[in-house]
Each structure stands twice: as C-alpha cells, then as structure tokens.
Amino acid sequence: MGAIVTFFKKAWEVCKLVPPLPVTVLAVIPFALLGSYRPWGETPWQFNPSLGQWIVILLVAYTVIDTLRGMVDDIRHGHVGVDILAVVAILSTLAVQEYWASWAIVLMIFSGEAIEEYAQAKAKSSLTELMKAAPVTAHVTRLPGVGADAARAGGSARSAGDGGDFRPVAASGTGDGTGAGTGAQAGRAAGEGDLHFETVPVGQVKLGDVLVVLPGETVPVDGELLSVSATLDLSNINGEPLPREVYAGARVMSGAINGSTTLTMRATELARDSQYQRILELVSSAQNSRATVVRTADLLAVPFTVVSFLIAGCAWIISGDPVRFAQVLVIATPCPLLIAAPVAYIAGTGRLARSGILIKTQEVLEYLGRVSHVFFDKTGTLTVKKPQVVRLERVDGETYDDDHILTMAGVVETYSVHILAQGIAKAGAEALDRLNAKYAAGQRLCPEADQPGHGTDRPVVRGVTEDSGNGVAAEVNGHRVRVGRFAYVTEGEAAMAGRAAADVFPHALAADEMSTFVSIDGRLAARIVLKDVPRANAKATLARLRELGVGHLSMLTGDKAASAQVIAGEVGIDDVRAELFPEDKLTAVRNATVEQAPRQPWWDKIVQKLAGESLSRPITMMVGDGVNDAPVLAAADIGMAITDGTSTAASESAQVVIMNDDIGAVPRAIGIARRTKRVMLQAVCVGLGLSIVAMVCAAFNLIPTVAGAFLQEAIDVVSILWALTALFDRD
Structure with missing residues (x-):
C-alpha cells in the first residue's frame, strides 16, 4: 500500500511540473468514447473529424503553439531550436488522419518534458542540496551596548572593536582571570539563558553584529567565535566527514552547522561576501554554463534534423504513401543531443560537488x-600547509625537557601568523598531551609539577605580543617565553652577546630544513627544527x-x-x-x-x-x-x-576549487571529467543510433505510426537514463 501511495505522490509531483501531461492522459477517455460520434452528422467535406478527434486536434494546436514559443525562447537564449521535427511530425499525422498517432505524439512531448525535468533535477541533486542549505535568517543579539549599533554609537568599552561583554577569548585560557570567564559569560548571556536576540533576514546582518547560532542551525555569515568553544559540521563547505572543534577567536564560516550547544559569534563579513555565498556563486555559475561539447551537440542537432527530413521525404517519394513521411518523423528524436548531453555534464558537475570539488563553469x-x-x-x-617539527635541540645545561619546551613554545605560537607557527603549535599540543598523560599517571618529577596551571588541559597564557618578522612572546604558567629569530629570543641575555646561532648549535641544517629558537625566562633554551613534509x-x-x-x-x-x-x-x-x-x-x-x-x-x-x-x-x-x-x-x-x-x-x-584540502582530489576530478564525457558520448551515440535504425525501419513500413511515437519516447528514456549514470561512482 505504501508503494502505491509513493507512486501516486511522485506522479502528482510530475504532473505539477508539466500540467498539460495529466490533461493529455485524461483526454484519451473522451477520445476513445467519442471517436466516431458526430452530433452534426455527415458533411459534404472530406475533412469531418468526430467530437473525440476534435479533442485531439485542440490538443495538437495547443502543443504546436507551446512548442513554437519554446523554440523562439531557446533561440533568444542562444540555443538551437530544433523542435521543428516534433511540430512537423504531429502536423503530418493530422494531415494523414492518424489521430491516435497525433495523441501519442502529444503524450510523448509532454511526458518527455517531465522526463527531462526529472533528469535535470536528478543531475542537479548534489548542487541543489548545497543551494537549499543556504542560511536565510540570523539571530542578532539586542543586549544594550553590544554589536554594530554600539560601534556606531561610538562606545569605547563596548564597541564592536573590543566587543564589550563579548570580547574574544584565547583558546588557551582557563577560568582563572585570563579571559575564559568572559567567554563563558558571553555564552551564558546570549546562549544559555535569556537569549535576547531578534531573528532577521540574513541580508540585514551588519558588520560587528553579535549573533546567536542555536544547536543544529547553520552559521549565517562569516564571523569570529566569541563562545569558549564550539563544534561545527563543515561537510557543506569542504566535505569534511567529522565535526571540527574550534575555540574562541577562531574564524567561523557561513554554511557550517552548529553542534549541540548554542554559540555566539561576531559578524566579520556581510552575507553577500561570506564563504557560503561564494560557494553558491560557483554552483550557480556551473549550473547556468554550457561546455563546448554540449554546444557542439546542440549544433549537431541541426544536421540530424536535416537527415531525418531526407529519410522521411525519400520514404514518401519512393512509396508514394504520405503516411510513410509521418511514420519516419514520429520516431526522429534529437533528444540524445539536446537533453542527454547537458544532463550528463550537469550530473558530472554534481558528482564533483559531492566530492568537495567546485567548478566555475x-x-x-x-x-x-x-x-x-x-x-x-x-x-x-x-x-x-605547515612545516612540521622534526626535532628539538636543547642548549647544554637546559633543565626543561623537550616536551616542556615544545608545550610552552607551541602555546605561544598559537597566537602567531608566521608560516612556522602552525607546525610548532601542533607539536606543542602533542607534547602537552604527553605531559598530561604522564601527570595523570602520577609523575611529579618535572621542575614545575606543583606550579599553578600544571596538569590542566591548557597552560595559563598572559600578555601575548608579536614583533612582526622577529617573533612572538608571552607569559606561560608564569614563565616569560619567546619564540622567533635568534637575535629576538636572546635579546638582553648577556651570555649570548656577540654570539651567532651557529656558535650555539654547530649542527648544520639540511637543505630542506628551517629553524626557530625558544627562550624561557630570558635564557636561550632550544632550537626547534622544522621541514617541509x-x-x-x-x-x-x-x-x-x-x-x-x-x-x-x-x-x-x-x-x-x-x-x-x-x-x-x-x-x-x-x-x-x-x-x-x-x-x-x-x-x-x-x-x-x-x-x-x-x-x-x-x-x-x-x-x-x-x-x-x-x-x-x-x-x-x-x-x-x-x-x-x-x-x-x-x-x-x-x-x-x-x-x-x-x-x-x-x-x-x-576555475576549480578543492574544498577539502586533499591533493588526491586532483586525479579524482580528472577521472570524473573523463567519465562524464565518456558517458555523454555513449548516451548520444546510442540514442542517435537507435533513432536512425528505427527511422529506416519506419521508412520500409515496419513500424506503425502509433508504435513509432512510443518507440521514440523509449529511445529518449534510454539515452537520458544512460546520461544519468554519470552520477555514479564507477571509476
């Protein structure tokens, strides 16, 4: 029963796409019942259709007018209008009084439109899913003195620049007065208690507005995270399968889906400039463009039309029977060229998008x-993207072990934009995990085992400053730490006066290695060596x-x-x-x-x-x-x-953007492109081949007119369904 209901629901959806289709289907009833009924009786004219036949004639008239209007519209948009085949075929069946064939052609024309709509929708499915996921509303907080309005009012303590109560919080903070408490308050003020927001269209979001994103909602615009942390699903953006944990101050991209807790953020881009809008522009551009091979297929439909008329004309002339002309034309179909080719390319574009690869055209x-x-x-x-730490070389006599030095250097480098910073930060996070594991196992042998912050998830960080081009400095768990150039980290250290890095670290770096230096409490501690991996x-x-x-x-x-x-x-x-x-x-x-x-x-x-x-x-x-x-x-x-x-x-x-940071997508994109073209050519060749064979058979009176109309539709279905196989992963 459920299958029957599903069938009728889908049939109704198709009927809504092409309203003349159900009218044509239902018209068969009066046509069959009134096929010989003439209430006006016999007339002296040879042309005297019955009431049922007049119904078909009216359907044909509507179809011809609608088809011609569509041809004109196609030509205006730069596409070849070759529906003249259908127009001549349907008029020729009327001329030879093959009314059942006329009705069949009308049915095939509208059912063909329905199949085309279905195929296009199926081919665009991956692209339309991206379009539908676009955020349309945003929750803007209306707390006094917060957000863009405060900035325009000229507030200082609560301006958009410093965020007022919504100051960004470093991910490394704890709850001891370093700023993490502010982030938590922000989350509670606008996320967990009385939410104090107004829902507006996403286009009304202003720069500096503080937004609330509820659990399961889509981030509306690009911004900066104000909550302490958040879990984001980025699959709509880059196909990343697992949610990503981000911390205060991190960039939050539109199109990401929020996890199970409310987050607050500050808008740094307008909706029209945000990341997801850029993705949608790429998707829209790809949908509305046409490849060279598709344009060529359009143009090849013209000689196919000429060939069809030649076969039909020869069949009429040789046989002397005008019915042969109609029999040939009802089978002639350029749909493999006009529909199957673009469907295959749209399917290929959608498959690329599903793989995290966006193309512009x-x-x-x-x-x-x-x-x-x-x-x-x-x-x-x-x-x-970031050089990796391959080793750490300590200065002779240094009391801190490698993991302690890497931890302190790594947490400081999380605040830097230098090319080496991310690699050091990653190595520092791994070192911190090792230290915490040792601490949890009961080890208390390190120099600061009982110092504040030791054994916590993140060290306490204060007073971060960066000297562009030289390095970054901060206080980590009460220790002054510098990371950067040799001269920068040894500044003020008497023991290093007049010395160069080569004097302290005589081991020469390899051609593909680079280094940075670390000092702790004003004393050079180590050299961190990194390399491109x-x-x-x-x-x-x-x-x-x-x-x-x-x-x-x-x-x-x-x-x-x-x-x-x-x-x-x-x-x-x-x-x-x-x-x-x-x-x-x-x-x-x-x-x-x-x-x-x-x-x-x-x-x-x-x-x-x-x-x-x-x-x-x-x-x-x-x-x-x-x-x-x-x-x-x-x-x-x-x-x-x-x-x-x-x-x-x-x-x-x-022209191509790989959204998931995977170089393996390069050959995958080429493979998908080649298979798309291969499937397109197969669909076109099979469709045209079957059509030409069927036309020749019809020319020899082997295929009746009505059967030919249904056969033509079957050929269209075969070629279009073949084109849709470009959606499948068979590489």
Whole structure:
C-alpha cells in the first residue's frame, strides 16, 4: 500500500511540473468514447473529424503553439531550436488522419518534458542540496551596548572593536582571570539563558553584529567565535566527514552547522561576501554554463534534423504513401543531443560537488578531461600547509625537557601568523598531551609539577605580543617565553652577546630544513627544527595522474633548488623548476601550451568552426594554494586551488576549487571529467543510433505510426537514463 501511495505522490509531483501531461492522459477517455460520434452528422467535406478527434486536434494546436514559443525562447537564449521535427511530425499525422498517432505524439512531448525535468533535477541533486542549505535568517543579539549599533554609537568599552561583554577569548585560557570567564559569560548571556536576540533576514546582518547560532542551525555569515568553544559540521563547505572543534577567536564560516550547544559569534563579513555565498556563486555559475561539447551537440542537432527530413521525404517519394513521411518523423528524436548531453555534464558537475570539488563553469569540466600538463606548487600543495617539527635541540645545561619546551613554545605560537607557527603549535599540543598523560599517571618529577596551571588541559597564557618578522612572546604558567629569530629570543641575555646561532648549535641544517629558537625566562633554551613534509598521498596522487595518461608533471617553486629536489625525489617528480619569481611561473605555464601544441586534425577544425573551441589543443593545469599562486592559477587553462574551505586569493583566481584540502582530489576530478564525457558520448551515440535504425525501419513500413511515437519516447528514456549514470561512482 505504501508503494502505491509513493507512486501516486511522485506522479502528482510530475504532473505539477508539466500540467498539460495529466490533461493529455485524461483526454484519451473522451477520445476513445467519442471517436466516431458526430452530433452534426455527415458533411459534404472530406475533412469531418468526430467530437473525440476534435479533442485531439485542440490538443495538437495547443502543443504546436507551446512548442513554437519554446523554440523562439531557446533561440533568444542562444540555443538551437530544433523542435521543428516534433511540430512537423504531429502536423503530418493530422494531415494523414492518424489521430491516435497525433495523441501519442502529444503524450510523448509532454511526458518527455517531465522526463527531462526529472533528469535535470536528478543531475542537479548534489548542487541543489548545497543551494537549499543556504542560511536565510540570523539571530542578532539586542543586549544594550553590544554589536554594530554600539560601534556606531561610538562606545569605547563596548564597541564592536573590543566587543564589550563579548570580547574574544584565547583558546588557551582557563577560568582563572585570563579571559575564559568572559567567554563563558558571553555564552551564558546570549546562549544559555535569556537569549535576547531578534531573528532577521540574513541580508540585514551588519558588520560587528553579535549573533546567536542555536544547536543544529547553520552559521549565517562569516564571523569570529566569541563562545569558549564550539563544534561545527563543515561537510557543506569542504566535505569534511567529522565535526571540527574550534575555540574562541577562531574564524567561523557561513554554511557550517552548529553542534549541540548554542554559540555566539561576531559578524566579520556581510552575507553577500561570506564563504557560503561564494560557494553558491560557483554552483550557480556551473549550473547556468554550457561546455563546448554540449554546444557542439546542440549544433549537431541541426544536421540530424536535416537527415531525418531526407529519410522521411525519400520514404514518401519512393512509396508514394504520405503516411510513410509521418511514420519516419514520429520516431526522429534529437533528444540524445539536446537533453542527454547537458544532463550528463550537469550530473558530472554534481558528482564533483559531492566530492568537495567546485567548478566555475561546465567548460572547466570539459577541459579537465583533456589535461595534458599539470604544474604543482611545492609548499602547501605537494607538501603539507605547515612545516612540521622534526626535532628539538636543547642548549647544554637546559633543565626543561623537550616536551616542556615544545608545550610552552607551541602555546605561544598559537597566537602567531608566521608560516612556522602552525607546525610548532601542533607539536606543542602533542607534547602537552604527553605531559598530561604522564601527570595523570602520577609523575611529579618535572621542575614545575606543583606550579599553578600544571596538569590542566591548557597552560595559563598572559600578555601575548608579536614583533612582526622577529617573533612572538608571552607569559606561560608564569614563565616569560619567546619564540622567533635568534637575535629576538636572546635579546638582553648577556651570555649570548656577540654570539651567532651557529656558535650555539654547530649542527648544520639540511637543505630542506628551517629553524626557530625558544627562550624561557630570558635564557636561550632550544632550537626547534622544522621541514617541509610531503602530503601523505602526494606520491600516490602523482602516480595516479600518470595512470590517467597525463604526460607532463612539473613542480614550480620559489624555494631553493636543493630544497625543491628533496621534495621532488620523495613524491616522484622529475621536472623541477626552482627559485622562480611569480612572473617566471607565468612564463613556464604559458610556454607549455605552445611547446606541446599538436597538429590539429580535420575533425577538430570543424568543431572549432562550429563551437569556437579546439578539442585537441593541450590543456595546462596549475595546482596551488597560496596567494602568490593566484596569477599563475588565472593564467593556466585550468587553475585548481586546494583549500580547506576558506576563501583565498588563490580560490578566487582558480576555475576549480578543492574544498577539502586533499591533493588526491586532483586525479579524482580528472577521472570524473573523463567519465562524464565518456558517458555523454555513449548516451548520444546510442540514442542517435537507435533513432536512425528505427527511422529506416519506419521508412520500409515496419513500424506503425502509433508504435513509432512510443518507440521514440523509449529511445529518449534510454539515452537520458544512460546520461544519468554519470552520477555514479564507477571509476
């Protein structure tokens, strides 16, 4: 019973999409019952349809007018209008008084529209899910003196700049007066008790507004977290499967779904400039674009129409029976070209989105399948985004062990924006976990085992300052800690006066290593050595690209040649171009297209004449992540930005944006693009092949007119369903 109800619900949804369809279906009843009824009797004219036949004639008239109007609209939008086949076919069946065939064609036309709507919706399913998830409202707090209104009022203690009662809180704070208490109060004031907010359309959110996001709601705009912590589901943004824990002061992106507790945040972007809106712009752009091969398929529908008329005309002339003309045309269908081709490409675009890969136009999907040369940036692309700590070298006589030094350096570096900061912060967090585990096991042998803050989840941090280009300093559990350049951390230390780093640490760094220094309470404690580490799947990614037939893989980097060669050897790249300025990278990418240009085949010249684009020229792709990659990403045929979902200059310049920070998505994108094109060509060839065979059979009177109308619809269904298989993961 449930299956029957489901069937009728879906049928009703289809009928709402194409209202003439149920009218046509129901018209068969009076047509059948009144097929020979003529209340006006016989007439002297040969053309004297019955009442039931007049119903079909009216349906045909409506269908012809509607089809012609659609053709005009298509032409206005730059698409080829070849529905003339359907118009001539339906009129020819009326001319030979094949009324059942006329009704069947009307039914097929409207059911074809329904199938097309279904196929398009199915193909866009992954994209429309992203669109539907867009936030539409926001909860703006209305506590006195808080948010954007306070900033405009010129308040000092409660301005948007310092947040008043909603000051950002460092993730490392505890509850002992370092600021964590303020964050907790913010959460209670606007999140857990009397919520004091007003729900407004997301477009009305102003910069500096303090927002409340309830459990399970979508973050409406980009902002800064004010609550102590929050758990966010970023799957809509970057496909990340597990929720992410973030802390006070962290960036909160629109489109993220809040976890089980209320959070408060300050808006740092308007809705139109927020991350999720940028994603929606990419999705909308991809939906509304058309690939070269799809435009070519549109144009090929014209010669197919001409061939159909030639077969129909020859059948009529040779047989002398005008019914043969109608029999051929009712089977002729350009739908494999007009519907199956774009459906396959929309399906491929949706599949990319489901994999965390967004493209700006379907043209990019066509290019992806033809990539012949991939250029990779090194740092942050082939390697992890942050250099990793590989060892710590202590100064002779240092009493703190490695984990204590790393912990203090790591917590200080969480406040820095330096390129090395994240790697040190990560190593510090791991060291802190080890210390806490030892403390929980009862170890009290360290120098400060009984000091305030020891054994807690996070050290107590105060007075953070950063000297740009030199280092960062703070008080950690009562100790003065500096992390940065040698001169910066040893400033004021008499024992280090006049000495260089090489004097204290004689062991030379390798070509791919870099270092920073740590001092504790005004005394040099250690050197932290870091290096670029290849992504775990970088080597497998490049191997997969070679399996896909990508003939040229190159590394472009501004780093020194020795460092670049080390990474290249680890990931398996032979073509290394190091010590390049941005303009040198541009030149390398541009020259690649010229150097690899093959001789253009005759068929490609025809396609280029039709669609204005060669399908055989080499395609270059640049893969990068940094701001300095943006010009090269824009210059390459395809610029692919690897991001973690945040908006960067690279992702704005790129045509493809990988949202989940996974280099493995590069060959996956190429594989999806190639399979999409393969499925599209299969759907088109099978559909057109079946149609031509059926037309020839009809020309020899092997397929009756009514049967031909239903056969035509079956061919359409086969080709469209085949095109939809581009949605499936079969690579």
